[in-house]
Each structure stands twice: as structure tokens, then as C-alpha cells.
Amino acid sequence: MTTLSAASIPRTAREQARADVLAELKSIGRRHLAESGSAALSLRAVAREAGMVSSAIYRYFPSRDELLTALIVDAYNALGAEVERADAGRRRSDIAGRWMALCRGVRGWAIANSHEYALIFGSPVPGYHAPQDTVDPASRTTLTLVSLLHHGMECGAITNTGGAVPAPVRKDLIGLNSLSGMDIPAAVMLRGLAAWTQLFGHVSFELFGQFTNLIHDRDTFFAVQMKLVGQQVING
């Protein structure tokens, strides 16, 4: 969407220096985020660590929210890349295996980067509204699932068991195809989205503490649950 390629290639020395500083600030910010969470992310602290005075950082990020947005975009991309890698590591026709790999990819990344996960899937940062820049990276992970559904139907692993889907929902669901360029029937897409919310609901429950004192062997529990979900999305 954004003119990323055109605008972000540093041409002059000044632009190069700016890009360097910006990258360093983002990197420091990401570390602060990982260590202390989003609420503790402070422009002043980042500036201090970068060796500049607090007012100078406003040359790079017009506000704290702008820094957060940059980190959110990065987080979406990191998760997307991780999931894509997990998915690519399986035989293309092994739908059930790819689903499990995908689940493990999401959960693994979420656990390893819990604050970033919270940033994108947790409560929205108050007073902050995600700008349009975030929707493209956000859909990257979802696309992996949709293409899994697509391949599943292609090789017959997933069949359209039908089932009536109310018109307005059907419209939304087949509308999703225009984003991916694929052609998933509404009933299948419905099951896919159910699996999706189940996956992230589980990960969020685990990371946000809802399993405390209840579930102890979380690796196994997750595997069992996701296997169940996988069967449901495949068999209808």
C-alpha cells in the first residue's frame, strides 16, 4: 500500500543517517517493549539510551503512538514470517500436519515475544487507534491460513460439507476471498475462522494468565486442543 519501496531507499548521506537512527530507535524501543511491556515504553527512555535529548526523538516519531505503530507493524510481520516458515516446512499436501505446524508457530512466537503478542492481540492501547499501515502486515498471518484451506480443498482433504450460512455472514465470508484471490466456500471459511479464533483464543488465554492454576502441562494441552480443532476444520 504505502510507497515503501520508493521512499525508504536512502539516497543522500543525510537520508542514510536518518534511516540508521530510525532503525536504532526502533530497535531500542523493541527491546524496551520486550522487557517492560507497552505501557512502560517511554520516548524519553528510548532517546536517553540512544544518546540524544528527549526533544530530539520527536524528529523521528511525532508521538509515542507513532513509535508503537512502527513496533506493531514489525510485530505483525515477525509473526507472519514465523507462521509462513512453519507452514513451508511441511509437505504441501499434509494439511493436518501443516495446521499443527502453523499452530505451533503462532504459539511459539507468542511465548517468545509475549509483549509484542499482547501489543497486537491484547487489549488495544488506550487512546490509540491502529492506522491503516497495520492492516497489510496483519493480514499476512491470516493469509497463511486461508491458503491452507485453499490447498486443503484442492487436494480433497477438506470438503465443503455445506450447511446453511445466513446471507449477510455468507457475504462477509466470500468477501474475504477478494483479499486472498482464492475461492473458499462460505461454509469452509466459517470453519476456518472458527479454528482461527480457537487458536488465538487459546494462546491469549495461556499468555494472559487464564490458565493459571488450572492447566499445568500446557504444551500437551495445546497440542490436544489444536488437533481437535484441526479435525473439526477438516471433517466439517
Added chain:
Amino acid sequence: MTTLSAASIPRTAREQARADVLAELKSIGRRHLAESGSAALSLRAVAREAGMVSSAIYRYFPSRDELLTALIVDAYNALGAEVERADAGRRRSDIAGRWMALCRGVRGWAIANSHEYALIFGSPVPGYHAPQDTVDPASRTTLTLVSLLHHGMECGAITNTGGAVPAPVRKDLIGLNSLSGMDIPAAVMLRGLAAWTQLFGHVSFELFGQFTNLIHDRDTFFAVQMKLVGQQVING
């Protein structure tokens, strides 16, 4: 757990006054929370509105986290009450109907009190760790589901279709029964928890903006999805 009954009945005039002030502060805090979210909840602002100087509020809440904890407990109880009411409005043997009512109860409360929902099911407030006071009210909502499972089995609507559950997970799952005093088989409990994460995963996705630009008719979408989940938990 806490000696709530013994300590909280105001005896002297002073204790009464203290209880009144405490209730007013909580009420103001809850309103601020509803209007601006948890990050914007400020002890100073609450004190100001209550007509006292900022330092005075520390007589009532030793820290900002303490105020948050109080509001979190209230939120858990409010959700629990709402869900219990929704569940009680159905015929006891109408398992599927009770499930849908329960779902609508959760979602309805969450939408009407989105900031409080975010407080308890969203990303944990950074630097804040839930004290033991919150676990009792938190389990209240879960108990409603467990008792639904229990009644479902009692009247034959839910049958134990078996299915192998790995030993450590089985242990966790039957361990949950000791909290409720019921006796749900591991395989059924597994399906119940799956439904649970699906429900809250869906509501969180909706409230935290993951459905933006994707799902438009959210009421219908929710109903369709929860109906599907209900069938899965009932039929195995």
C-alpha cells in the same frame, strides 16, 4: 477466602465513613475506567473528582495497582452475575439454549463494558500481577459453564464420546472437578474448555479489532459460530 464478612461490616461511624469514601472512590474509578481505559486511570484524577487532595487517596488505596485490583474483582463479579442470570433464564434441561444464552451474556456484557472486559481478558496490565483476591471471582464465570456440562451429562444431552486424553492433561482436567465439586470426564471437559476458549477468543477478536473490515454483521456471525461450537461440545 478473605475475611470479608467479618472485616467489612462497618461498626463505628468512622468505619462507616471510610466504607462510604472507599465505595465512592471505586465508583469514580470505574467510571474513569469505562470512559478512558485502564492506562488512563489516574489516582490523582479520581481523588480530584472525589474532592480530596491527591495524597489523601493513598489512605484508601496504597497504590494505583490496588485500585485496579479492586476494579478487576468487581468486573469479574459483574460478568459472573450477568452470565449466571443469562443461564438461569432458560429451562434447565435446554442445554443448547443455555449455551447460547451464556454466550450472548458474555458478549453482551463485554460489549457494554469493553474496558472492563479488556482489563480482565486483555493483555495483563504491565508491572501488575493479579493477587490471589482475583481468582475466586474469576472462577465464577467458569463455574457456570462447568455446571452446564454437568447438567448436560445428567440429562443425557451431552455424552462422553471418550477419546484418548494424554495422562498429564487428563490429570489437569479431572483436577478441575475438585474446584466445582462435580464429576466431568476428561474428554467432556476438554470439549467444554475448547468451547470456552472459542467463545472468549471470538469476543476478544471482535472487541480488540481483529474483525475490522472483515466481518460486518457481527451479531449474526457470532450466533452462527457459537451455534457451531455448541453442536460440537454437545455431539462430541
Added chain:
DNA sequence: AACAAGTCAAGAGCAGTGCTCTCTCAAACA
């Protein structure tokens, strides 16, 4: 009734925050 103990509001103050404004100076461009 007098006193000691306990409680509370208030004020000042510390260190931190986001953000704005003005200033200076050096690099890039013409």
C-alpha cells in the same frame, strides 16, 4: 473530664512522563 492513640486530609516535594517551543549549528543544495 482529660489524655493517649489512632486516623485523616493537606501541602510540599521528588522523579518521571508526553509534548511544544525556540535556538543554534552543520550539512546539503543551489
Added chain:
DNA sequence: TGTTTGAGAGAGCACTGCTCTTGACTTGTT
């Protein structure tokens, strides 16, 4: 060789959580 542009510095505003001290008031006890 000027002239423009942009980066950093510094002061400052209004706000935050939290602490400490002081003076007034309320209790229960002597």
C-alpha cells in the same frame, strides 16, 4: 559561495505515581 533545510539541545508546561511531614480531628481508655 550563499541559502535553505534538518538535526540536536535546552527550557518549559502540565501531568503522573508516590513519599514525607504537619496539623486537625475522632476514638476508646484512664
